Amino acid sequence: MKLRPIGIVYRKELRDLMRDFRAIISMIVVPVIIVPVIMLGALKIVKMTMKSEPNIMVLGAEGSPGTVAALRALHKFDFVPASEDFTNLIRTKRIRAAVEIPKDFDAAVDSDRMTSIRIYAYQGEPTSMQIAQQLDEFFRQRRDQTVRRRLAERSLPETVAVPFDVQRENVASPKQVTGSLLGMILPYVLIVMCLTGAIYPSVDLTAGEKERGTLETLLSSPVDRTNLVLGKMLAVLTMSLGTAALAITSNGFAFYFVQRGGMAKLPLELDPAALIGVCIVMIPLAVLLSSVTVAVGLFARSCKEANTYLQPMLLLAILPAIVAALPGVDFNYRAAFLPVVNISLLCKEMLAGTSHWGHILVVFGSTSVYAALTVAAAVKLFKRESVLFRS
Amino acid sequence: MIEARQLTKVFQDRKRGQVRAVDGVDFRCEPGRIFGLLGVNGAGKTTCLRILATILRPTAGTAVVQGFDILAEPEKVRASIGFLSTATALYGRMTAYELVEYFGRLHGMEDSALHARIETLFQTLDMNGFRDRRCDKLSTGMKQKTSIARTLAHDPPVMIFDEPTLGLDVLTARTVLGFIRECGQQGKTVIFSTHVMSEAEKMCDEIAIIHGGRILAEGALAELRQRTGEEHLEDIFIKVVEGRV
Numbered sequence: 001m002k003l004r005p006i007g008i009v010y011r012k013e014l015r016d017l018m019r020d021f022r023a024i025i026s027m028i029v030v031p032v033i034i035v036p037v038i039m040l041g042a043l044k045i046v047k048m049t050m051k052s053e054p055n056i057m058v059l060g061a062e063g064s065p066g067t068v069a070a071l072r073a074l075h076k077f078d079f080v081p082a083s084e085d086f087t088n089l090i091r092t093k094r095i096r097a098a099v100e101i102p103k104d105f106d107a108a109v110d111s112d113r114m115t116s117i118r119i120y121a122y123q124g125e126p127t128s129m130q131i132a133q134q135l136d137e138f139f140r141q142r143r144d145q146t147v148r149r150r151l152a153e154r155s156l157p158e159t160v161a162v163p164f165d166v167q168r169e170n171v172a173s174p175k176q177v178t179g180s181l182l183g184m185i186l187p188y189v190l191i192v193m194c195l196t197g198a199i200y201p202s203v204d205l206t207a208g209e210k211e212r213g214t215l216e217t218l219l220s221s222p223v224d225r226t227n228l229v230l231g232k233m234l235a236v237l238t239m240s241l242g243t244a245a246l247a248i249t250s251n252g253f254a255f256y257f258v259q260r261g262g263m264a265k266l267p268l269e270l271d272p273a274a275l276i277g278v279c280i281v282m283i284p285l286a287v288l289l290s291s292v293t294v295a296v297g298l299f300a301r302s303c304k305e306a307n308t309y310l311q312p313m314l315l316l317a318i319l320p321a322i323v324a325a326l327p328g329v330d331f332n333y334r335a336a337f338l339p340v341v342n343i344s345l346l347c348k349e350m351l352a353g354t355s356h357w358g359h360i361l362v363v364f365g366s367t368s369v370y371a372a373l374t375v376a377a378a379v380k381l382f383k384r385e386s387v388l389f390r391s
Numbered sequence: 392m393i394e395a396r397q398l399t400k401v402f403q404d405r406k407r408g409q410v411r412a413v414d415g416v417d418f419r420c421e422p423g424r425i426f427g428l429l430g431v432n433g434a435g436k437t438t439c440l441r442i443l444a445t446i447l448r449p450t451a452g453t454a455v456v457q458g459f460d461i462l463a464e465p466e467k468v469r470a471s472i473g474f475l476s477t478a479t480a481l482y483g484r485m486t487a488y489e490l491v492e493y494f495g496r497l498h499g500m501e502d503s504a505l506h507a508r509i510e511t512l513f514q515t516l517d518m519n520g521f522r523d524r525r526c527d528k529l530s531t532g533m534k535q536k537t538s539i540a541r542t543l544a545h546d547p548p549v550m551i552f553d554e555p556t557l558g559l560d561v562l563t564a565r566t567v568l569g570f571i572r573e574c575g576q577q578g579k580t581v582i583f584s585t586h587v588m589s590e591a592e593k594m595c596d597e598i599a600i601i602h603g604g605r606i607l608a609e610g611a612l613a614e615l616r617q618r619t620g621e622e623h624l625e626d627i628f629i630k631v632v633e634g635r636v
Contacts, residue, residue: 016485217541
């Protein structure tokens with residue numbers, strides 16, 4: 001292995017890629033423009049959806065104008081006239097929920113008689129469940145007010161009805177709260193961007209060279225094939241890490257503007273050491289992904305064939321990243337040896353401030369070993385005539 | 392100097408089984424002379440030249456190029472040769488100057504010597520008009536000149552040309568052939584493969600007729616004429632290939 005020829009090949013490949021419109025699209029336009037635009041757009045749509053007041057229906061309620069007026073005063077719902085077909089309307093999502101208030105409900109409450117409220121919703125439909133929750137909360141609050149009033153009328157302390165209070169306290173620091181939230185999305189974004197950033201360059205520098213007939217020109221130079229392929233892999237790695245770095249930066253700015261514009265209330269207190277740690281552990285994974293994509297590109301006879309092989313690989317990398325990002329999926333030593341999953345789980349821990357050196361060493365070590373093996377495999381492939389001149 | 396000794400290359404083909412693309416080939420090319428490998432498509436010319444350029448490894452036998460064994464010192468062999476074929480395309484997103492500079496660097500040339508060499512080459516080959524133009528914007532002739540400059544950047548003593556005029560128009564082909572002739576006149580060892588009889592007749596000091604991976608006849612044109620009793624190379628070639636000699 002000689003550094004000078006590797007450097008010559010690396011600089012040439014990088015310059016060549018930076019002149020390629022398609023590489024610029026995959027490395028710069030997608031992470032810097034398209035991903036944040038999609039993210040901001042999605043938030044905007046969510047906000048628009050949240051702003052619109054969902055339709056609900058009040059059934060019965062004769063003689064209970066006070067309760068209905070209090071419900072209307074919330075200004076959270078649009079009231080649809082009562083209809084006997086309300087269950088079907090909920091099922092077809094024309095209304096999100098219905099609340100059945102018995103006749104003379106207000107009078108029953110005032111006269112200490114037992115009565116009940118019934119809420120109809122679509123189980124499993126998120127909006128309907130959310131509206132049902134809001135209605136439930138509204139009536140619980142009214143029930144508590146009634147209890148307090150009745151106790152006061154009887155000169156009894158509130159503790160007769162509420163003997164003790166339950167309070168929940170957050171012990172996590174704001175940095176940990178931010179880290180835990182980011183831990184669910186950031187590793188996934190980084191892994192996907194590392195892979196997206198590697199795919200186009202690796203196909204272009206391997207199968208692309210075969211297709212354009214420049215590979216034979218390159219092989220006629222005196223540089224050892226190990227150095228040639230290492231120079232290429234370094235260029236792919238640079239593109240992969242560059243894409244991930246640009247994605248973090250642009251998404252960071254997008255979050256900042258989201259926060260400033262009041263589109264979402266997101267905590268932005270982040271531990272810089274955790275972020276740097278995440279970037280470092282991401283390096284062996286980027287090497288692994290770059291060398292795998294280069295190996296696949298070398299094996300393929302054409303760019304089309306390489307892309308056919310790499311599409312399933314994208315899924316293979318994304319699925320473990322999604323699984324690891326799910327709430328409740330935590331680090332364990334068996335998962336520490338699973339590529340992609342291990343990095344994703346470790347990043348989650350690091351961002352949440354709960355990582356241990358043992359975990360970091362095992363994940364960094366195992367991923368580095370996998371990366372070294374795939375680099376060696378790619379080098380070996382580049383030396384095989386049956387692969388380079390596959391027809 | 393190039394000396395091939397029992398060069399053999401066997402490929403595994405899924406449909407045809409073992410294919411002997413080159414089968415025990417022996418020949419010797421001397422400096423200052425143009426050695427032609429003449430054969431039809433699929434005769435084994437390209438495989439033979441790729442082995443000499445150490446792009447492929449022989450299954451058996453070996454060759455010595457400029458004193459270096461192709462198996463023992465492939466990097467030194469490649470450093471001594473300039474390899475040009477129709478398959479050696481150019482990087483489309485690089486300019487003509489950048490491309491020649493890149494290959495000069497891959498040959499280990501220092502920048503000052505390399506830049507001086509490029510200036511000379513661009514002057515000689517009349518390339519200054521398109522030196523900063525991207526290779527994918529060049530005409531076929533300009534591309535071929537750039538390829539020639541690429542092979543000459545490190546001033547190699549041995550030149551290997553694999554069907555260098557294939558698909559070129561008459562004017563461009565003429566430029567390439569003139570360049571090959573100049574290489575011979577400069578004392579370089581030149582090996583040149585073609586299936587065009589007139590080219591071989593005009594260019595080569597020595598001709599080897601290759602067919603089915605084996606060299607069936609070798610010698611100067613006069614010798615081949617004497618041996619076959621035929622005047623034209625095409626007739627000589629047919630007679631040799633059909634085994635009537």
